[in-house]
Amino acid sequence: MNKQVAIKAETSKDFEIRDYLRLDQFPHFMCPGCGHGIALRALLWAIHEQGIDKNKLAIVSGIGCSGRVGTYIDANTYHTTHGRPLAFATGLKMARPDLHVVVITGDGDCLAIGGNHLIHAARRNLDITCLMLNNEIYGMTGGQVSPTTPHDRYTTTTPAGNVEPVFDASRLAEAAGAGFVGRELTIHLPRLRDLISEGLEYKGFSFIEVMSDCTEINGRKNDLGSSAEMVLGQTRAMRPNEYDNNVVDQPFRPNSMDMGVFVRSDRPEYGATYRAMVDQISKGQKS
Amino acid sequence: MTMSDSGQQTVNLQGNHACALGAVAAGCRFYAGYPITPSSEVAERLAKELPKVGGVFLQMEDEIASIAATLGASMGGVKAMTATSGPGFSLKQENLGYGMGAEIPCVVINVMRGGPSTGMPTRPAQGDLMQARWGTHGDHPVIALTPGSVEEIYQQTARAFALSEKLRIPVTVLFDESLGHLVETMALPDVSDYEKTVRKWATGKPENYSPYKADKDGVPPMARPGDGYRVHTSGLTVEESGFPTQKAEKVDPIMKRLLGKIETNNDLIESFEAIDCADADVVIVALGVVGRAARKAVRELRAEGVKVGLFRPITLWPFPTKSFRKLTGKAKHFVVAEMNAGQMILEIGAAKVDKQSVTGLNRFDGVPISPSQIKDSVKEVLGHE
Numbered sequence: 001m002n003k004q005v006a007i008k009a010e011t012s013k014d015f016e017i018r019d020y021l022r023l024d025q026f027p028h029f030m031c032p033g034c035g036h037g038i039a040l041r042a043l044l045w046a047i048h049e050q051g052i053d054k055n056k057l058a059i060v061s062g063i064g065c066s067g068r069v070g071t072y073i074d075a076n077t078y079h080t081t082h083g084r085p086l087a088f089a090t091g092l093k094m095a096r097p098d099l100h101v102v103v104i105t106g107d108g109d110c111l112a113i114g115g116n117h118l119i120h121a122a123r124r125n126l127d128i129t130c131l132m133l134n135n136e137i138y139g140m141t142g143g144q145v146s147p148t149t150p151h152d153r154y155t156t157t158t159p160a161g162n163v164e165p166v167f168d169a170s171r172l173a174e175a176a177g178a179g180f181v182g183r184e185l186t187i188h189l190p191r192l193r194d195l196i197s198e199g200l201e202y203k204g205f206s207f208i209e210v211m212s213d214c215t216e217i218n219g220r221k222n223d224l225g226s227s228a229e230m231v232l233g234q235t236r237a238m239r240p241n242e243y244d245n246n247v248v249d250q251p252f253r254p255n256s257m258d259m260g261v262f263v264r265s266d267r268p269e270y271g272a273t274y275r276a277m278v279d280q281i282s283k284g285q286k287s
Numbered sequence: 288m289t290m291s292d293s294g295q296q297t298v299n300l301q302g303n304h305a306c307a308l309g310a311v312a313a314g315c316r317f318y319a320g321y322p323i324t325p326s327s328e329v330a331e332r333l334a335k336e337l338p339k340v341g342g343v344f345l346q347m348e349d350e351i352a353s354i355a356a357t358l359g360a361s362m363g364g365v366k367a368m369t370a371t372s373g374p375g376f377s378l379k380q381e382n383l384g385y386g387m388g389a390e391i392p393c394v395v396i397n398v399m400r401g402g403p404s405t406g407m408p409t410r411p412a413q414g415d416l417m418q419a420r421w422g423t424h425g426d427h428p429v430i431a432l433t434p435g436s437v438e439e440i441y442q443q444t445a446r447a448f449a450l451s452e453k454l455r456i457p458v459t460v461l462f463d464e465s466l467g468h469l470v471e472t473m474a475l476p477d478v479s480d481y482e483k484t485v486r487k488w489a490t491g492k493p494e495n496y497s498p499y500k501a502d503k504d505g506v507p508p509m510a511r512p513g514d515g516y517r518v519h520t521s522g523l524t525v526e527e528s529g530f531p532t533q534k535a536e537k538v539d540p541i542m543k544r545l546l547g548k549i550e551t552n553n554d555l556i557e558s559f560e561a562i563d564c565a566d567a568d569v570v571i572v573a574l575g576v577v578g579r580a581a582r583k584a585v586r587e588l589r590a591e592g593v594k595v596g597l598f599r600p601i602t603l604w605p606f607p608t609k610s611f612r613k614l615t616g617k618a619k620h621f622v623v624a625e626m627n628a629g630q631m632i633l634e635i636g637a638a639k640v641d642k643q644s645v646t647g648l649n650r651f652d653g654v655p656i657s658p659s660q661i662k663d664s665v666k667e668v669l670g671h672e
Contacts, residue, residue, distance in 0.1 A: 022519075023619055023626070025530065029513065052652055054517060055512075055513055055514070055515050055517060056512075056513055058512050060359070069522075070519075071519060071530070071531075075517055076510075076512035076513075076516075076517055077517075077518075077519045077520070078359075078362060078519075078520045078521075079519065079520065079521035079522060079523065080358075080385065080522065081353065081355065081381055081382055081385050081522055083351075084351060084352070084355040084382065087347065087348075087351065087352035087353075087355035087359070088355045088356065088358060088359035088362075089359060090319075090345070090347070090352070090355075090356045090359065090511075091317065091319055091345070091356030091358065091359030091361075091367070092359035092360060092363045093353065093359075093366070094317070094345060094356070094360065095316075095317050095341045095343060095359070095360035095361075095363035095365040095367070096363035096364070096512065096513070097638035098363075098513065099363070099512055099513060116348050116352070116354055117355075118349065119348075120347075120348035120352070139389055190588050215421060226349075266446055274343070277338065280337045280340045281339060282338075282339065282341065
């Protein structure tokens with residue numbers, strides 16, 4: 001089950017990111033070195049690879065740095081309330097199954113204030129692609145501890161270092177029943193693109209955790225160096241998940257996360273199941 | 288369904304079921320909710336009815352998810368609703384504000400129960416009147432309707448959809464546990480006009496469209512996803528283009544337009560019942576189930592020769608202040624009867640003219656106000672003259 005996405009030898013050469021951006025909204029608000037821009041590129045590239053019509057693309061986001069990313073995408077974009085993009089997207093997708101619904105969320109938005117919606121979206125397995133940009137901090141509000149901030153990390157609300165255990169978001173999504181789960185680094189752009197592309201293609205709830213870097217706040221506060229140094233540090237902290245399979249006594253691995261595709265299941269997609277039930281009711285086969 | 292003597296089809300309906308059926312009749316095709324007493328029958332009935340008409344029923348993981356999913360469905364172009372009671376209404380407030388700010392139509396039902404907090408889940412109250420007005424943060428436009436019978440619940444729920452769609456605003460319908468669980472025999476009102484009322488969709492070239500550029504009625508046409516407009520919707524304060532701004536010169540007109548669309552369309556929104564107000568010395572002000580008790584009190588007091596009238600707002604917010612003043616100008620006293628510690632009385636205090644007295648008749652013990660209590664209150668007020 002666990003394996004990395006094979007990088008496609010041939011990718012379409014005609015991807016032009018400007019075709020998918022609202023150029024009138026530039027310059028963007030992201031800090032220098034932030035990984036969110038790379039995640040945005042990977043997403044748009046994957047959308048291009050999948051041949052998704054921009055008019056049928058709905059991007060739903062919440063609050064925080066991740067919440068603002070959708071603003072730059074030339075699509076139907078919904079910047080909703082903190083923690084609620086998955087709930088909003090659930091209504092939108094059930095009402096409009098013809099739309100490709102992509103949620104862009106963050107570690108605070110998705111795991112803290114919106115944690116309940118994540119586990120239930122995963123349980124339903126409705127056809128939504130959820131991109132969680134994990135920068136391990138509340139960046140927009142100035143650098144407070146988040147559910148994925150590693151142990152001992154300094155933040156504005158952990159002045160003596162973080163002593164709370166962290167969430168492994170992908171494992172959480174997997175345990176809750178997400179049909180497709182994967183994690184990648186921004187430094188692995190082609191792999192990230194292909195992971196997202198596979199998530200977009202998957203009929204069901206696909207959860208993609210993107211390890212982003214918050215250079216300006218997280219990095220500065222913890223002497224993690226430049227953006228390049230931070231992402232290189234991430235690669236050292238990561239390891240392919242094959243090595244991880246025998247580790248049973250370490251459910252949360254704050255400094256040694258695995259990557260790749262963790263789940264690719266054939267669970268039924270909720271929207272189709274629901275519509276089949278409605279169809280039966282309308283034909284009088286079920287009351 | 289049975290036939291009455293007049294040959295009209297009549298039904299026995301519980302208030303909560305009437306709410307569900309009124310919604311479906313108005314074209315509601317999406318419901319998301321969370322179980323809560325005493326509103327759960329609204330959800331239960333819709334779980335049965337919506338699939339029959341090809342609609343979507345979702346029981347969400349919590350109250351916040353319910354309103355968020357409702358707003359999401361509405362953005363998709365479907366008439367959508369959620370229902371709850373006090374604690375759930377509190378939880379929905381932030382997203383209700385998102386709907387008001389981003390101008391997303393939807394209907395929110397609040398079957399009121401005793402509060403504060405968990406309060407008395409199976410007892411009636413009218414404790415959420417001010418929450419329906421000021422519950423969400425910041426300045427915001429509001430419409431809240433307060434039906435007073437099972438038939439009116441059906442009708443006003445349907446009307447809530449029409450107002451919501453036409454004015455691009457979440458509309459709250461408030462009634463209490465006793466009306467929600469009351470079973471009455473009624474003829475189903477014709478709500479086809481409400482059903483036909485759909486929102487103004489964007490037309491014309493996408494490059495000429497600004498999502499928050501309003502027409503003369505103060506309401507901007509809405510872009511439906513998939514129609515080629517590809518616009519941005521945000522809870523941030525936005526300019527006409529739909530993108531965020533914090534520039535005072537851009538925020539000021541957009542906020543004035545947002546708040547002003549209620550006043551602009553007041554004729555459409557306003558609704559009330561006024562009985563015997565013209566010559567009344569005392570006007571009772573009451574809504575919902577208390578309005579029924581007040582109607583009986585007026586009838587009996589009139590029979591005794593007491594000059595008394597009733598003003599019953601059906602649209603609670605915006606309060607029909609102008610009509611209230613016009614109709615009750617000659618009254619010397621107001622008795623504001625409400626099942627809370629004094630909420631609507633604040634509005635009457637602001638609406639009255641100088642010398643009119645305002646007396647509150649309040650109950651918050653989970654028992655409806657009776658006609659005899661209202662009569663006693665009127666007599667007491669007159670006795671002080």
